Amino acid sequence: MxxxxxxxxxxxxxxxxxxxxxxxxxxxxxxxxxxxxxxxxxxxxxxxxxxxxxxxxxxxxxxxxxxxxxxxxxxxEKDAILLEVRDHLLMGMTTGLLDVDTLARDIDGDFEARAVQQKIEGRAPMSVEEYALVHHAIAQRNDR
Structure with missing residues (x-):
């Protein structure tokens, strides 16, 4: 999911x-x-x-x-899915010892650390395309 x-x-x-x-x-x-x-x-x-x-x-x-x-x-339900997705991203960041500044640099896009943090936490909207960028960057970091 x-x-x-x-x-x-x-x-x-x-x-x-x-x-x-x-x-x-x-x-x-x-x-x-x-x-x-x-x-x-x-x-x-x-x-x-x-x-x-x-x-x-x-x-x-x-x-x-x-x-x-x-x-x-x-x-x-929708809210449970969103919480699960956000939790997965945050756990991936923890596992990879990844902070939002590093993540923002790793993402192939024009993201600032604050914007990345707000999107992951659900305080700012995130598109599915942006989610793909964030999910990929975290997964790639954890594969190292």
Missing amino acids: LYDEIDDPGEMTPTELHGRYAAELSETISSVGIDEVVELTGLDRETVESIADGETADDLSLEDAAAILATEEGTP
Whole structure:
């Protein structure tokens, strides 16, 4: 669920990780149904349809992705998914002895340490694309 089904995320590129997340979301929408996902998440139909068609939806928030995943029966609620994802990132940082300054430098993007910290903690929105960058950087650091 956004991380636990991907073996060796540090060996992939952030783009490949993002593609995997998009595939997982697409599978969920296919399983649940577009109408049901739209109704349960409040997302607009066009967005849900594009994700169902396999588009990566670069600006899709992690919160919206969690809402989509939560529509599948037997899956935790959106907030539980978000807490699990954030906990996974923080535990990865702890395991890798990684602080936000180092993480910000390792991420292939224009992130400042404060922004990275706020996104990981859920105090600032994070897109699925940004999550792929952060997840990859942490996994890659832990693979060293």
